[in-house]
Amino acid sequence: MKKARKVLYTLILILCCINLSLAQEKISDLLRSNTIQLKEVESYMKSNNIAPLSCEEDHEHGSDVGNLRKGQAFGPSLKPIHAIYVFNVYFHILNDNNGYREVPITEDDILEAVSILNKSFNSFNIFFKYKGFGSINNTWRSVVYLGGNRTFNQLVEYTKGINKYRSDSFNIFIASSIRRSQYDQTRIAGVANKPGINSVIDDEYLLTSTLPHEIGHNFNLFHTHHNWNKNNCELVRYNDFVEDTPPSVAYSAEDLSGGCSSELNEVRNKCGIEIRRVPSSNFMSSNVMPCRSLDNALFTEGQGKRMKLSIQQEISPLYMSIQNSVESLYEPYQGNYDKVVIDESDESENHNGNFKFQKGFDYEFVDCDDINEVEESFTKDETPNIHPPYTAIKILQISKDKAFKCHIPVENEEERERTVINFGTIISNNYTVYKIKYESSKEKEFYKKIPVGYNLIKSKNKEGQMVQKMIYKSQ
Structure with a gap:
């Protein structure tokens, strides 16, 4: 009887995996045919009740009792850090040998990804500066495996060997597929070094909550269910080493009662601790739609402090080389101030210099002398494409009281x-x-x-x- 039940459970598991695989393949087909766009993937999965793929983290620090003191050092009870950190971010698009990829990635997609990062992390004074993207045309490297050959870390070393790795930036690799191994073709949404400055993401998940999740790993965050069922009860109590994320468990949408209320059917771990609620909308929780989506996902204050303390204290040399200045956020990623010439005889006022600024911030272009006089404004979902002459820039996420980079154009030659x-x-x-x-x-x-x-x-x-x-x- 027990054997028959085990066989039945195995068959159910196989069927679930097949259904999930088929659902994922359908999304791939829709992207290939341009039926949906990358930015629509998350909403499509939510409306069609498709369970997203999980992610993996590549730990450089273990999780045994010997690391408890290291983990405790990041608790939210420590003094908050108010410094502003700006990090460069660069994207690598993995293609076939001939430069082809089934799911096309454009610069607009990548800029949208940078915008997602800023909207997710800016409340903790962590900002991202777009530094561009490049292609790696190698069919062998376009698929990444967790084990065996063609692993993520091997991809990073390969990129360094061909001088495409960026030591001054976060390196985000966009793969056509991530698998457990050549023998286990289970798909993975993303992988990140923890802590680290490298991550790889399945192209379908580039514009979903998986991207901030992976960068959260880079900043030394664990899954909210990290230690939930260890034999060592001391580890279980520390869970993800953040005090304001309650003990959690990996779960599916069916385990929740009342939508995304976080109410969970009672689960007990090996230490007898009851788990009745989970942080279902946390960026570092199980990848369950619609609870953890860009519409409602968040990091807690404790997670924000852990990230900033990781940046500042334990592994600061890791991040020092990829930091940029606050002033860099006020620079356009496209445009040339030298080409802006004011000609009083030209009434068209077409002097915008081809400017484009990163979306993801709330901008105000204000009078250089009176910064309370706003001439143009853009929300974080818009891309500013001008810098009006004689105006300075406010980024409200940085300061509502200060404006920078007054644009004084070259006057028309007399x-x-x-x-x-x-x-x-x-x-x-x-x-x-x-x-x-x-x-x-x-x-x-x-x-x-x-x-x-x-x-x-x-x-x-x-x-x-x-x-x-x-x-x-x-x-």
Whole structure:
């Protein structure tokens, strides 16, 4: 009887895995055919009740009792850290040998991913600066495995070997697929070094709550259910080493009662601790829709402090090389201030210099002298594509009282005119008068325009006085 029941459970598990696999393949087909876009994946999964894939973390620190003191050091009872941290982020798109990939990734998709990171982490004064993206065209490396060959860490080393790794940035790799091994083709949503600056994400999950989840691992966060059922009860009590995330368990949507209320059918772990509630909307919880989605997912204050303390104390050298300045957030990722020229005769006011700024922030473009006078504003879901002349920038997530980078454009070159009296090769009573125009910064152009022979040049100096000089221009 027990054997028959075991076989039945095994069959049910296999069928569940097959159904999940088929659902995932359907999403892939929809993306390949452009029926849905990457940013619509999460809502599609929610509306069709598709369970997302799980993720894995690559621990550099173990979780035995010897590490408890290290874990305790990040508790929320410690003094909050108010410093602002800005980190560069760079994306690697993994393609086939010929540069092809079934799910296309555009720069707009990547900028949307950076926006997701900023909206998820900015409340803790952790910001991300977009530093670009590149392609790695290698079919062998486009699929990542957790074990055996073609592992994530091997991919990182390969990227360093071909000089595409960015030591100045978070490196986020976008894979066509992540599997447990060549022999176990179970799919994984993402993998991250913990702590670390490298992560890889299945392309379908680039614009879902999986992305902040993986970066949370990079910043030394555990799953909320990390130690829930260890034999060592001391570890169980510490769980994920954050005091304001309650003891949790890996769960499915069916385990919750009342939607995303976090109410759980009672579960007991090996230490007899009852678990009746779970942080179902936490970024670091089980990947269950719709409870953990970009619409409602969050990090707790304790998780925010753990991340910042990790940055500042234990592993700061890991992050120092990838930090950027706060001022860098006020710089556009596209555009050229030198090309913005104000011409009073041009009434079109088309002087925006091709600017584009990162979305994910609330911007105000304010008068340089009166920063309370707002000329243009953009929400965090919009991409600012201008920097109006004589305005400075406020990023409200950083400061509502200070504005930076006043845009003073180059004024249109003043056009001058000189009177030139040309006598030809012999000075006599015969002469010709010319009015020659030129731009003030292009003196050489003026001398190219004067005729051959003796030329008396009349012009005004800075004080407005008339001055004149004679020059001879040869053939």
